[in-house]
Amino acid sequence: MNKSHGYKLFEMDLRDNKLYPLFIGKNEETKQGEWLKAQYIPTKGFSARFGWHLGLIPTAPWLMNFNGEYGSKRGKNFKRVWVEVEHNSNNDYTDVVANLPKKCFTDFFEDGFYHFRETNGHDWIISSDIKITRVLTEDERQTILKKMNVDEMEGFKPYYEIMKKRKKTLDKKKLIC
Secondary structure, eight states: OOEEEEEEEEEEETTTTEEEOSSTTTTSOBOSSSOEEOOOOOOTTSOOOOSEEEESSSOOGGGOOTTSSOOOSSOTTEEEEEEEEEEEOSOBOHHHHHTSTTSSOSSOOOSOEEEEEOTTSOEEEEESEEEEEEEOOHHHHHHHHHHTTOOHHHHHHHHHHHHHHHHHHHHHHHHHO
C-alpha cells in the first residue's frame, strides 16, 4: 500500500488513553497502530461525505473554543489531541470527485484518497483507510506549525469574532427573557 501522512483531531479519554472521533461515530473507540477502513455513519447535522477526514496541517481553528484552545466537550476525563496518521494513497480520486455534483463521494470508495476543498477555503484529505501512528504533544504540534509557517492564532481570529457576536446575541436574549 502506498502511504501518505496527515493529521486528525480526536478526543482522548485520560483514564485509559483511548481515542474517539469528535463527531461522527463519536462513541466508538478509534484504535491506534492498526489500519482502519472508513465507515459510512450518517449523522444528523453533518454532510454525507464518506471517508476519514484529515488535515494537511495539525490545526483547525474553527474547532477551537472561546479561549483559542481545543477544549473537550466531553468533560474533565477527556482532552482533545492531535494525532499523526498514515493514509492510503494508492489511488488519487481528486479528478474523479471534481466532476461529481457535490465534489465528494457520498458513498463508499476504496483504496485511496482525494483532496476536498470546503467552501470556507480549508483543504482536507478524505481517505478510505488510516492508521494512527502517534499522538502529538503540543510542543511537537507547534514545531510542525512553525516549520509550515502557520500562525494558528491568526487563523483563529475570524472564528473568535463570530463567537463574540454569538455571545453578545445570547447575552441580549438573556436580558430580554
